[in-house]
Amino acid sequence: MSTRIVHIASNTFREAVRDRVLYNLIAFALLMSGAAVLVGQISIGIERLVVVNLGLTAVSLFGVVIAIFIGIGLVSKEIEKRTLYTVLSRPVRRWEFIAGKFFGLAGTLVVNTAFMAVGVFAALLYVSRAFHRADAWILVALYFIVLQFLMITAIALLFSSFSSPLLSAVFAFSLFVVGSFAEDLRGFAALARGVSHWLATGAVYLVPNFASLNVISSVAHEQPIAKQFVVSSSLYALLYTGMVLCGAVLIFERRNLK
Protein backbone atom coordinates (compact mmCIF):
# COMPACT_ATOMS: atom_id res chain seq x y z
CA MET A 1 0.00 0.00 0.00
CA SER A 2 1.43 3.36 -0.92
CA THR A 3 2.48 5.67 1.92
CA ARG A 4 0.03 8.28 0.61
CA ILE A 5 -2.88 5.94 1.18
CA VAL A 6 -1.56 5.14 4.67
CA HIS A 7 -1.33 8.88 5.48
CA ILE A 8 -4.86 9.58 4.28
CA ALA A 9 -6.14 6.51 6.18
CA SER A 10 -4.44 7.51 9.43
CA ASN A 11 -5.74 11.08 9.10
CA THR A 12 -9.26 9.74 8.51
CA PHE A 13 -8.91 7.56 11.61
CA ARG A 14 -7.65 10.51 13.70
CA GLU A 15 -10.47 12.72 12.43
CA ALA A 16 -13.05 10.08 13.39
CA VAL A 17 -11.56 9.85 16.88
CA ARG A 18 -11.53 13.67 17.13
CA ASP A 19 -15.22 13.64 16.08
CA ARG A 20 -15.84 11.50 19.19
CA VAL A 21 -17.02 8.51 17.15
CA LEU A 22 -15.64 6.16 19.80
CA TYR A 23 -17.99 7.72 22.36
CA ASN A 24 -20.54 5.13 21.18
CA LEU A 25 -18.52 2.67 23.27
CA ILE A 26 -19.91 4.29 26.42
CA ALA A 27 -23.49 3.64 25.26
CA PHE A 28 -22.48 0.11 24.31
CA ALA A 29 -20.89 -0.55 27.72
CA LEU A 30 -24.03 0.71 29.50
CA LEU A 31 -26.22 -1.46 27.27
CA MET A 32 -24.19 -4.61 27.87
CA SER A 33 -23.80 -4.20 31.62
CA GLY A 34 -27.52 -3.37 31.95
CA ALA A 35 -28.50 -6.44 29.92
CA ALA A 36 -26.14 -8.74 31.82
CA VAL A 37 -27.56 -7.69 35.17
CA LEU A 38 -31.25 -7.25 34.28
CA VAL A 39 -32.17 -10.06 31.92
CA GLY A 40 -31.73 -12.81 34.52
CA GLN A 41 -34.30 -11.03 36.66
CA ILE A 42 -36.99 -10.43 34.03
CA SER A 43 -36.72 -13.50 31.81
CA ILE A 44 -36.03 -17.23 32.01
CA GLY A 45 -33.22 -19.31 30.59
CA ILE A 46 -31.85 -16.83 28.05
CA GLU A 47 -29.14 -14.95 29.96
CA ARG A 48 -26.35 -16.14 27.69
CA LEU A 49 -28.48 -15.87 24.56
CA VAL A 50 -29.38 -12.27 25.30
CA VAL A 51 -25.78 -11.27 25.95
CA VAL A 52 -24.69 -12.81 22.65
CA ASN A 53 -27.69 -11.63 20.61
CA LEU A 54 -27.80 -8.15 22.10
CA GLY A 55 -24.02 -7.75 22.09
CA LEU A 56 -23.54 -8.78 18.46
CA THR A 57 -26.65 -6.91 17.28
CA ALA A 58 -25.42 -3.76 19.01
CA VAL A 59 -21.93 -4.18 17.54
CA SER A 60 -23.50 -4.55 14.11
CA LEU A 61 -26.01 -1.70 14.34
CA PHE A 62 -23.62 0.77 15.99
CA GLY A 63 -21.06 -0.02 13.29
CA VAL A 64 -23.58 0.27 10.44
CA VAL A 65 -24.71 3.67 11.71
CA ILE A 66 -21.10 4.86 12.05
CA ALA A 67 -20.17 3.47 8.63
CA ILE A 68 -23.11 5.21 6.96
CA PHE A 69 -22.99 8.55 8.76
CA ILE A 70 -19.21 8.94 8.66
CA GLY A 71 -18.89 7.32 5.24
CA ILE A 72 -21.32 9.68 3.52
CA GLY A 73 -19.25 12.68 4.58
CA LEU A 74 -15.85 11.30 3.65
CA VAL A 75 -15.72 13.00 0.26
CA SER A 76 -18.45 15.64 0.45
CA LYS A 77 -17.10 17.10 3.70
CA GLU A 78 -13.64 17.46 2.16
CA ILE A 79 -15.17 19.30 -0.81
CA GLU A 80 -17.31 21.50 1.43
CA LYS A 81 -14.34 22.44 3.64
CA ARG A 82 -12.17 22.80 0.51
CA THR A 83 -9.48 20.59 2.06
CA LEU A 84 -9.84 18.21 -0.88
CA TYR A 85 -8.22 20.77 -3.18
CA THR A 86 -5.20 21.03 -0.86
CA VAL A 87 -4.86 17.23 -0.83
CA LEU A 88 -5.27 16.81 -4.58
CA SER A 89 -2.86 19.68 -5.35
CA ARG A 90 -0.15 17.43 -3.87
CA PRO A 91 1.04 14.29 -5.67
CA VAL A 92 -2.00 12.31 -4.53
CA ARG A 93 -4.11 10.51 -7.10
CA ARG A 94 -7.85 10.51 -6.76
CA TRP A 95 -8.06 6.73 -6.38
CA GLU A 96 -5.51 6.94 -3.58
CA PHE A 97 -7.71 9.48 -1.83
CA ILE A 98 -10.73 7.13 -2.07
CA ALA A 99 -8.70 4.12 -0.94
CA GLY A 100 -7.17 6.04 1.98
CA LYS A 101 -10.59 7.25 3.12
CA PHE A 102 -11.94 3.70 2.90
CA PHE A 103 -9.12 2.15 4.92
CA GLY A 104 -9.28 4.95 7.49
CA LEU A 105 -12.95 4.42 8.20
CA ALA A 106 -12.61 0.63 8.03
CA GLY A 107 -9.77 0.86 10.57
CA THR A 108 -11.92 3.00 12.85
CA LEU A 109 -14.70 0.41 12.68
CA VAL A 110 -12.31 -2.48 13.34
CA VAL A 111 -10.90 -0.72 16.43
CA ASN A 112 -14.43 0.11 17.58
CA THR A 113 -15.51 -3.52 17.06
CA ALA A 114 -12.47 -4.81 18.96
CA PHE A 115 -13.39 -2.69 22.01
CA MET A 116 -17.02 -3.84 21.76
CA ALA A 117 -15.91 -7.47 21.47
CA VAL A 118 -14.09 -7.08 24.78
CA GLY A 119 -17.38 -5.78 26.24
CA VAL A 120 -19.37 -8.72 24.84
CA PHE A 121 -16.93 -11.27 26.26
CA ALA A 122 -16.82 -9.48 29.63
CA ALA A 123 -20.64 -9.58 29.85
CA LEU A 124 -20.60 -13.23 28.78
CA LEU A 125 -18.10 -14.06 31.49
CA TYR A 126 -20.32 -12.27 34.00
CA VAL A 127 -23.45 -14.30 33.14
CA SER A 128 -21.79 -17.67 32.39
CA ARG A 129 -19.04 -17.47 35.06
CA ALA A 130 -16.68 -19.21 32.60
CA PHE A 131 -15.90 -19.35 28.89
CA HIS A 132 -16.78 -22.41 26.84
CA ARG A 133 -15.32 -23.75 23.62
CA ALA A 134 -18.47 -22.72 21.69
CA ASP A 135 -17.93 -19.08 22.71
CA ALA A 136 -15.11 -18.96 20.17
CA TRP A 137 -17.78 -18.88 17.42
CA ILE A 138 -18.60 -15.37 18.58
CA LEU A 139 -15.28 -14.33 17.06
CA VAL A 140 -16.49 -15.71 13.71
CA ALA A 141 -19.71 -13.68 14.02
CA LEU A 142 -17.63 -10.57 14.80
CA TYR A 143 -15.51 -11.28 11.73
CA PHE A 144 -18.67 -11.49 9.60
CA ILE A 145 -19.86 -8.20 11.08
CA VAL A 146 -16.56 -6.57 10.10
CA LEU A 147 -17.08 -7.91 6.57
CA GLN A 148 -20.49 -6.20 6.57
CA PHE A 149 -18.82 -2.96 7.67
CA LEU A 150 -16.36 -3.13 4.78
CA MET A 151 -19.24 -3.44 2.32
CA ILE A 152 -21.31 -0.66 3.89
CA THR A 153 -18.30 1.67 4.15
CA ALA A 154 -17.60 1.13 0.46
CA ILE A 155 -21.27 1.75 -0.39
CA ALA A 156 -21.38 4.97 1.67
CA LEU A 157 -18.17 6.11 0.03
CA LEU A 158 -19.60 5.36 -3.41
CA PHE A 159 -22.62 7.56 -2.80
CA SER A 160 -20.48 10.19 -1.10
CA SER A 161 -18.36 10.46 -4.27
CA PHE A 162 -21.22 11.90 -6.32
CA SER A 163 -24.16 12.81 -4.09
CA SER A 164 -25.05 15.09 -1.17
CA PRO A 165 -24.67 13.75 2.38
CA LEU A 166 -28.45 13.53 2.95
CA LEU A 167 -29.14 11.60 -0.25
CA SER A 168 -26.08 9.43 0.32
CA ALA A 169 -27.42 8.49 3.76
CA VAL A 170 -30.82 7.62 2.31
CA PHE A 171 -29.29 5.55 -0.52
CA ALA A 172 -26.81 3.74 1.73
CA PHE A 173 -29.39 2.93 4.39
CA SER A 174 -31.91 1.79 1.74
CA LEU A 175 -29.29 -0.52 0.26
CA PHE A 176 -28.57 -1.89 3.73
CA VAL A 177 -32.28 -2.67 4.20
CA VAL A 178 -32.60 -4.20 0.73
CA GLY A 179 -29.45 -6.22 1.38
CA SER A 180 -31.00 -7.58 4.56
CA PHE A 181 -33.87 -8.92 2.42
CA ALA A 182 -31.47 -10.53 -0.06
CA GLU A 183 -32.76 -14.04 0.62
CA ASP A 184 -36.37 -12.91 0.00
CA LEU A 185 -35.27 -11.21 -3.19
CA ARG A 186 -33.70 -14.47 -4.35
CA GLY A 187 -36.95 -16.28 -3.55
CA PHE A 188 -38.89 -13.71 -5.55
CA ALA A 189 -36.51 -14.09 -8.49
CA ALA A 190 -37.02 -17.86 -8.44
CA LEU A 191 -40.81 -17.42 -8.53
CA ALA A 192 -40.90 -14.67 -11.19
CA ARG A 193 -41.24 -15.40 -14.90
CA GLY A 194 -40.10 -13.62 -18.07
CA VAL A 195 -38.59 -10.14 -17.84
CA SER A 196 -39.37 -9.90 -14.13
CA HIS A 197 -37.32 -13.02 -13.56
CA TRP A 198 -34.26 -11.56 -15.31
CA LEU A 199 -34.65 -8.17 -13.61
CA ALA A 200 -35.03 -9.77 -10.17
CA THR A 201 -32.10 -12.11 -10.80
CA GLY A 202 -29.97 -9.11 -11.83
CA ALA A 203 -31.01 -7.30 -8.66
CA VAL A 204 -30.11 -10.36 -6.56
CA TYR A 205 -26.53 -10.21 -7.81
CA LEU A 206 -26.30 -6.43 -7.73
CA VAL A 207 -27.52 -5.66 -4.21
CA PRO A 208 -25.27 -6.62 -1.30
CA ASN A 209 -26.24 -9.84 0.44
CA PHE A 210 -26.12 -8.82 4.09
CA ALA A 211 -28.49 -11.64 5.08
CA SER A 212 -25.88 -14.34 4.47
CA LEU A 213 -23.32 -12.44 6.53
CA ASN A 214 -25.58 -12.47 9.57
CA VAL A 215 -24.71 -15.52 11.68
CA ILE A 216 -25.65 -14.00 15.05
CA SER A 217 -28.52 -16.43 15.76
CA SER A 218 -26.45 -19.49 14.84
CA VAL A 219 -23.58 -18.39 17.06
CA ALA A 220 -25.96 -17.57 19.92
CA HIS A 221 -27.16 -21.20 19.77
CA GLU A 222 -23.55 -22.43 19.73
CA GLN A 223 -23.96 -23.82 16.22
CA PRO A 224 -20.64 -24.11 14.36
CA ILE A 225 -20.07 -22.19 11.13
CA ALA A 226 -18.67 -24.28 8.29
CA LYS A 227 -15.16 -23.38 7.17
CA GLN A 228 -16.27 -23.38 3.55
CA PHE A 229 -19.01 -20.87 4.38
CA VAL A 230 -16.49 -18.57 6.08
CA VAL A 231 -14.18 -18.72 3.05
CA SER A 232 -17.00 -18.14 0.53
CA SER A 233 -18.48 -15.28 2.56
CA SER A 234 -15.08 -13.63 2.96
CA LEU A 235 -14.44 -13.91 -0.75
CA TYR A 236 -17.87 -12.54 -1.60
CA ALA A 237 -17.60 -9.60 0.83
CA LEU A 238 -14.11 -8.63 -0.32
CA LEU A 239 -15.00 -8.89 -4.01
CA TYR A 240 -18.21 -6.91 -3.54
CA THR A 241 -16.33 -4.25 -1.55
CA GLY A 242 -13.69 -4.12 -4.26
CA MET A 243 -16.37 -3.73 -6.93
CA VAL A 244 -18.08 -0.85 -5.11
CA LEU A 245 -14.76 0.87 -4.42
CA CYS A 246 -13.88 0.60 -8.11
CA GLY A 247 -17.23 2.24 -8.89
CA ALA A 248 -16.46 5.03 -6.42
CA VAL A 249 -13.02 5.55 -7.98
CA LEU A 250 -14.49 5.62 -11.51
CA ILE A 251 -17.06 8.23 -10.54
CA PHE A 252 -14.62 10.32 -8.50
CA GLU A 253 -11.99 10.24 -11.28
CA ARG A 254 -14.51 11.76 -13.68
CA ARG A 255 -16.06 14.21 -11.26
CA ASN A 256 -15.60 17.86 -12.08
CA LEU A 257 -14.37 19.43 -8.85
CA LYS A 258 -14.23 23.01 -10.11
Added chain:
Amino acid sequence: MKPSAPTTLIAGILLVVCLGTSGFARYHLDQTRSRTSPDEVLYVESPRVIKRLSLGYDGLLADIYWTRAVQYFGTKHVLGSRQYPLLGPLLVITTVLDPHLTVAYEFGGNFLAPQPPYGAGMPQQAVQLAEYGIRNNPDDWKIYYDLGFIYYMELKDYSKAADAFARGANVPNAHPFLRVMAAQMAQHAGELQMARMMWVTAYQSTQDRDIRANAASHLLALQVDEDVTNLEKLASLYRERTGHWPSNFSELEATGLLRALPVDPLGHLYRLAPEGRVEVQEPDKFPFIKKGTPPGYTPPIPKFLPSD
Protein backbone atom coordinates in the same frame (compact mmCIF):
# COMPACT_ATOMS: atom_id res chain seq x y z
CA MET B 1 -17.87 34.41 26.22
CA LYS B 2 -18.70 34.23 29.91
CA PRO B 3 -22.11 32.69 30.66
CA SER B 4 -24.67 35.12 32.03
CA ALA B 5 -25.43 34.36 35.68
CA PRO B 6 -29.15 35.36 35.63
CA THR B 7 -29.77 33.34 32.44
CA THR B 8 -28.05 30.29 33.95
CA LEU B 9 -30.11 30.62 37.11
CA ILE B 10 -33.44 31.07 35.33
CA ALA B 11 -32.73 28.29 32.83
CA GLY B 12 -31.67 25.96 35.67
CA ILE B 13 -34.82 26.67 37.68
CA LEU B 14 -37.02 26.27 34.61
CA LEU B 15 -35.32 22.97 33.79
CA VAL B 16 -36.03 21.57 37.26
CA VAL B 17 -39.64 22.86 37.24
CA CYS B 18 -40.34 21.46 33.77
CA LEU B 19 -38.77 18.12 34.70
CA GLY B 20 -40.94 17.86 37.81
CA THR B 21 -44.18 18.90 36.11
CA SER B 22 -43.57 16.70 33.06
CA GLY B 23 -43.02 13.75 35.42
CA PHE B 24 -46.31 14.62 37.15
CA ALA B 25 -48.10 14.89 33.78
CA ARG B 26 -46.60 11.59 32.67
CA TYR B 27 -47.85 9.89 35.83
CA HIS B 28 -51.40 11.11 35.13
CA LEU B 29 -51.09 10.07 31.50
CA ASP B 30 -50.12 6.55 32.56
CA GLN B 31 -53.02 6.41 35.00
CA THR B 32 -55.47 7.48 32.29
CA ARG B 33 -54.02 5.05 29.75
CA SER B 34 -54.22 2.10 32.13
CA ARG B 35 -57.91 2.86 32.72
CA THR B 36 -58.96 3.50 29.14
CA SER B 37 -56.69 1.78 26.67
CA PRO B 38 -57.10 -1.90 25.91
CA ASP B 39 -54.77 -3.94 28.07
CA GLU B 40 -53.94 -6.76 25.74
CA VAL B 41 -52.90 -5.74 22.28
CA LEU B 42 -50.39 -7.10 19.82
CA TYR B 43 -49.82 -4.33 17.30
CA VAL B 44 -48.23 -6.69 14.78
CA GLU B 45 -49.63 -10.19 15.02
CA SER B 46 -47.98 -11.86 12.05
CA PRO B 47 -44.74 -13.59 13.07
CA ARG B 48 -43.60 -13.57 9.41
CA VAL B 49 -43.98 -9.79 9.18
CA ILE B 50 -42.11 -9.30 12.46
CA LYS B 51 -39.32 -11.57 11.20
CA ARG B 52 -39.03 -9.46 8.02
CA LEU B 53 -39.03 -6.22 10.01
CA SER B 54 -36.19 -7.50 12.20
CA LEU B 55 -33.72 -6.98 9.30
CA GLY B 56 -31.94 -10.20 10.22
CA TYR B 57 -31.63 -9.37 13.90
CA ASP B 58 -34.37 -11.91 14.66
CA GLY B 59 -32.44 -13.59 17.49
CA LEU B 60 -32.54 -10.49 19.66
CA LEU B 61 -36.19 -9.86 18.78
CA ALA B 62 -37.03 -13.46 19.77
CA ASP B 63 -35.38 -12.88 23.16
CA ILE B 64 -37.46 -9.71 23.58
CA TYR B 65 -40.72 -11.51 22.68
CA TRP B 66 -39.82 -14.43 24.96
CA THR B 67 -39.22 -12.01 27.84
CA ARG B 68 -42.56 -10.41 26.99
CA ALA B 69 -44.28 -13.82 27.11
CA VAL B 70 -42.68 -14.59 30.49
CA GLN B 71 -43.70 -11.21 31.89
CA TYR B 72 -47.22 -11.54 30.46
CA PHE B 73 -47.75 -14.98 31.96
CA GLY B 74 -46.05 -14.08 35.25
CA THR B 75 -48.07 -10.89 35.76
CA LYS B 76 -51.43 -12.50 34.97
CA HIS B 77 -50.54 -15.63 36.95
CA VAL B 78 -49.81 -13.58 40.07
CA LEU B 79 -53.14 -11.78 39.65
CA GLY B 80 -54.90 -15.17 39.49
CA SER B 81 -56.09 -14.67 35.93
CA ARG B 82 -57.81 -17.53 34.12
CA GLN B 83 -57.58 -15.97 30.63
CA TYR B 84 -54.31 -15.66 28.72
CA PRO B 85 -55.35 -14.64 25.19
CA LEU B 86 -51.95 -13.25 24.15
CA LEU B 87 -49.81 -16.07 25.52
CA GLY B 88 -50.22 -18.32 22.46
CA PRO B 89 -49.50 -15.58 19.89
CA LEU B 90 -46.49 -14.33 21.88
CA LEU B 91 -45.01 -17.84 21.98
CA VAL B 92 -45.70 -18.38 18.28
CA ILE B 93 -43.95 -15.10 17.39
CA THR B 94 -41.03 -15.99 19.67
CA THR B 95 -40.51 -19.43 18.14
CA VAL B 96 -40.97 -18.28 14.53
CA LEU B 97 -38.34 -15.58 15.12
CA ASP B 98 -35.99 -18.12 16.66
CA PRO B 99 -37.08 -21.73 16.05
CA HIS B 100 -34.10 -22.99 18.08
CA LEU B 101 -35.05 -21.16 21.28
CA THR B 102 -35.75 -24.43 23.11
CA VAL B 103 -36.45 -22.72 26.40
CA ALA B 104 -39.61 -21.28 24.80
CA TYR B 105 -40.94 -24.78 24.06
CA GLU B 106 -39.92 -26.12 27.46
CA PHE B 107 -41.45 -23.34 29.55
CA GLY B 108 -44.06 -22.33 26.98
CA GLY B 109 -45.68 -25.76 27.27
CA ASN B 110 -45.64 -25.41 31.04
CA PHE B 111 -47.36 -22.04 30.78
CA LEU B 112 -49.95 -23.08 28.19
CA ALA B 113 -50.98 -26.62 29.10
CA PRO B 114 -51.99 -26.79 32.80
CA GLN B 115 -55.51 -25.81 33.75
CA PRO B 116 -55.98 -22.49 35.63
CA PRO B 117 -54.78 -21.44 38.13
CA TYR B 118 -51.65 -23.42 37.33
CA GLY B 119 -51.48 -22.36 33.67
CA ALA B 120 -53.46 -21.02 30.75
CA GLY B 121 -55.54 -24.17 30.20
CA MET B 122 -54.65 -24.40 26.49
CA PRO B 123 -53.14 -27.90 26.12
CA GLN B 124 -53.90 -28.12 22.39
CA GLN B 125 -51.87 -24.96 21.74
CA ALA B 126 -49.11 -26.43 23.91
CA VAL B 127 -49.15 -29.55 21.71
CA GLN B 128 -48.90 -27.42 18.55
CA LEU B 129 -46.00 -25.48 20.06
CA ALA B 130 -44.15 -28.68 20.97
CA GLU B 131 -44.77 -30.22 17.53
CA TYR B 132 -43.41 -27.04 15.91
CA GLY B 133 -40.39 -27.29 18.22
CA ILE B 134 -39.81 -30.92 17.22
CA ARG B 135 -40.00 -30.05 13.50
CA ASN B 136 -37.29 -27.42 13.99
CA ASN B 137 -35.21 -29.29 16.58
CA PRO B 138 -35.68 -32.97 15.74
CA ASP B 139 -32.63 -34.00 17.78
CA ASP B 140 -33.74 -32.40 21.05
CA TRP B 141 -35.30 -35.25 23.06
CA LYS B 142 -36.57 -32.85 25.75
CA ILE B 143 -39.24 -31.45 23.44
CA TYR B 144 -40.56 -34.97 22.73
CA TYR B 145 -40.62 -35.48 26.48
CA ASP B 146 -42.54 -32.21 26.97
CA LEU B 147 -45.03 -33.28 24.30
CA GLY B 148 -45.57 -36.67 25.93
CA PHE B 149 -45.90 -34.96 29.28
CA ILE B 150 -48.68 -32.69 27.99
CA TYR B 151 -50.54 -35.64 26.45
CA TYR B 152 -50.19 -37.64 29.65
CA MET B 153 -50.84 -35.04 32.34
CA GLU B 154 -53.25 -32.60 30.69
CA LEU B 155 -54.99 -34.43 27.85
CA LYS B 156 -54.88 -37.95 29.40
CA ASP B 157 -54.22 -39.27 25.91
CA TYR B 158 -51.92 -42.10 26.91
CA SER B 159 -51.41 -43.61 23.45
CA LYS B 160 -50.22 -40.27 22.04
CA ALA B 161 -48.04 -39.78 25.12
CA ALA B 162 -46.48 -43.21 24.53
CA ASP B 163 -45.95 -42.30 20.87
CA ALA B 164 -44.20 -39.03 21.81
CA PHE B 165 -41.93 -40.81 24.30
CA ALA B 166 -41.15 -43.53 21.75
CA ARG B 167 -40.23 -40.92 19.13
CA GLY B 168 -38.03 -39.13 21.66
CA ALA B 169 -36.35 -42.37 22.71
CA ASN B 170 -35.00 -42.77 19.16
CA VAL B 171 -33.18 -39.43 19.31
CA PRO B 172 -29.42 -39.74 19.91
CA ASN B 173 -28.45 -39.13 23.57
CA ALA B 174 -32.09 -39.28 24.70
CA HIS B 175 -32.74 -39.86 28.40
CA PRO B 176 -33.07 -43.67 28.93
CA PHE B 177 -36.30 -43.14 30.86
CA LEU B 178 -38.07 -42.17 27.64
CA ARG B 179 -37.93 -45.74 26.34
CA VAL B 180 -39.05 -47.06 29.75
CA MET B 181 -41.95 -44.62 29.85
CA ALA B 182 -43.00 -45.45 26.30
CA ALA B 183 -43.03 -49.15 27.18
CA GLN B 184 -44.80 -48.84 30.52
CA MET B 185 -47.39 -46.36 29.30
CA ALA B 186 -49.61 -49.13 27.91
CA GLN B 187 -49.78 -51.04 31.21
CA HIS B 188 -49.50 -48.37 33.85
CA ALA B 189 -51.04 -45.24 32.34
CA GLY B 190 -52.92 -43.22 34.92
CA GLU B 191 -51.18 -44.84 37.88
CA LEU B 192 -49.42 -42.88 40.58
CA GLN B 193 -46.13 -44.65 39.94
CA MET B 194 -46.14 -43.57 36.31
CA ALA B 195 -46.73 -39.96 37.26
CA ARG B 196 -43.91 -40.16 39.80
CA MET B 197 -41.53 -41.52 37.17
CA MET B 198 -42.39 -38.63 34.85
CA TRP B 199 -41.79 -35.96 37.47
CA VAL B 200 -38.52 -37.62 38.52
CA THR B 201 -37.41 -37.52 34.87
CA ALA B 202 -38.50 -33.89 34.63
CA TYR B 203 -36.39 -33.14 37.70
CA GLN B 204 -33.34 -35.06 36.55
CA SER B 205 -33.35 -33.93 32.93
CA THR B 206 -32.88 -30.21 33.58
CA GLN B 207 -30.52 -27.92 35.42
CA ASP B 208 -33.11 -25.15 35.44
CA ARG B 209 -33.89 -24.05 38.97
CA ASP B 210 -37.56 -23.24 38.30
CA ILE B 211 -38.39 -26.45 36.46
CA ARG B 212 -36.66 -28.50 39.16
CA ALA B 213 -38.56 -26.66 41.91
CA ASN B 214 -41.82 -27.26 40.04
CA ALA B 215 -41.04 -30.97 39.59
CA ALA B 216 -40.00 -31.31 43.25
CA SER B 217 -43.25 -29.67 44.31
CA HIS B 218 -45.26 -32.13 42.20
CA LEU B 219 -43.28 -35.08 43.61
CA LEU B 220 -44.06 -33.95 47.17
CA ALA B 221 -47.72 -33.64 46.23
CA LEU B 222 -47.74 -37.17 44.77
CA GLN B 223 -46.18 -38.46 47.98
CA VAL B 224 -48.88 -36.73 50.04
CA ASP B 225 -51.63 -38.11 47.78
CA GLU B 226 -50.24 -41.61 48.16
CA ASP B 227 -49.80 -41.27 51.95
CA VAL B 228 -53.33 -39.92 52.42
CA THR B 229 -54.81 -42.73 50.31
CA ASN B 230 -52.97 -45.38 52.33
CA LEU B 231 -53.75 -43.80 55.70
CA GLU B 232 -57.44 -43.46 54.84
CA LYS B 233 -57.47 -47.15 53.88
CA LEU B 234 -55.98 -48.01 57.27
CA ALA B 235 -58.60 -45.86 59.00
CA SER B 236 -61.33 -47.76 57.11
CA LEU B 237 -59.74 -51.05 58.08
CA TYR B 238 -59.69 -49.92 61.72
CA ARG B 239 -63.38 -49.11 61.47
CA GLU B 240 -64.16 -52.52 59.98
CA ARG B 241 -62.37 -54.13 62.91
CA THR B 242 -63.65 -51.94 65.76
CA GLY B 243 -66.94 -50.58 64.44
CA HIS B 244 -65.94 -46.92 64.89
CA TRP B 245 -63.56 -44.42 63.25
CA PRO B 246 -60.22 -43.83 65.00
CA SER B 247 -59.96 -40.47 66.77
CA ASN B 248 -56.19 -40.21 66.29
CA PHE B 249 -53.27 -42.08 64.75
CA SER B 250 -52.13 -43.40 68.14
CA GLU B 251 -55.14 -45.74 68.09
CA LEU B 252 -54.01 -47.13 64.73
CA GLU B 253 -50.49 -47.49 66.14
CA ALA B 254 -51.83 -49.29 69.23
CA THR B 255 -53.64 -51.86 67.06
CA GLY B 256 -50.49 -52.50 65.02
CA LEU B 257 -51.88 -51.00 61.79
CA LEU B 258 -49.21 -48.28 61.95
CA ARG B 259 -45.61 -48.67 63.12
CA ALA B 260 -45.13 -44.96 63.91
CA LEU B 261 -47.04 -41.70 63.76
CA PRO B 262 -47.22 -40.70 60.08
CA VAL B 263 -45.52 -37.52 58.88
CA ASP B 264 -45.82 -35.68 55.58
CA PRO B 265 -42.77 -35.18 53.26
CA LEU B 266 -41.92 -31.96 55.13
CA GLY B 267 -41.88 -33.74 58.50
CA HIS B 268 -45.20 -32.51 59.93
CA LEU B 269 -47.62 -35.00 61.48
CA TYR B 270 -50.69 -35.85 59.44
CA ARG B 271 -53.98 -34.96 61.11
CA LEU B 272 -56.81 -37.45 61.45
CA ALA B 273 -60.15 -35.70 60.91
CA PRO B 274 -63.64 -37.13 61.67
CA GLU B 275 -64.82 -40.11 59.63
CA GLY B 276 -61.30 -41.26 58.86
CA ARG B 277 -60.36 -38.30 56.69
CA VAL B 278 -56.63 -37.58 56.66
CA GLU B 279 -55.37 -34.00 56.27
CA VAL B 280 -52.01 -32.30 56.06
CA GLN B 281 -51.32 -29.61 58.67
CA GLU B 282 -50.12 -26.99 56.19
CA PRO B 283 -51.81 -27.57 52.81
CA ASP B 284 -50.36 -24.30 51.44
CA LYS B 285 -46.93 -25.96 51.45
CA PHE B 286 -48.18 -28.55 48.92
CA PRO B 287 -49.74 -26.53 46.10
CA PHE B 288 -50.45 -29.51 43.80
CA ILE B 289 -52.03 -32.00 46.24
CA LYS B 290 -55.35 -33.56 45.26
CA LYS B 291 -55.99 -35.17 48.65
CA GLY B 292 -55.47 -34.26 52.29
CA THR B 293 -56.93 -30.75 52.29
CA PRO B 294 -59.59 -29.60 54.78
CA PRO B 295 -63.19 -29.24 53.43
CA GLY B 296 -63.71 -25.91 51.63
CA TYR B 297 -59.99 -25.29 51.34
CA THR B 298 -59.00 -22.85 48.59
CA PRO B 299 -55.46 -23.39 47.38
CA PRO B 300 -53.22 -20.35 46.94
CA ILE B 301 -51.97 -19.46 43.46
CA PRO B 302 -49.06 -21.84 42.98
CA LYS B 303 -45.70 -20.18 42.54
CA PHE B 304 -44.08 -21.14 39.30
CA LEU B 305 -41.67 -18.38 38.40
CA PRO B 306 -38.99 -16.81 40.55
CA SER B 307 -40.64 -13.46 39.89
CA ASP B 308 -43.95 -14.66 41.34
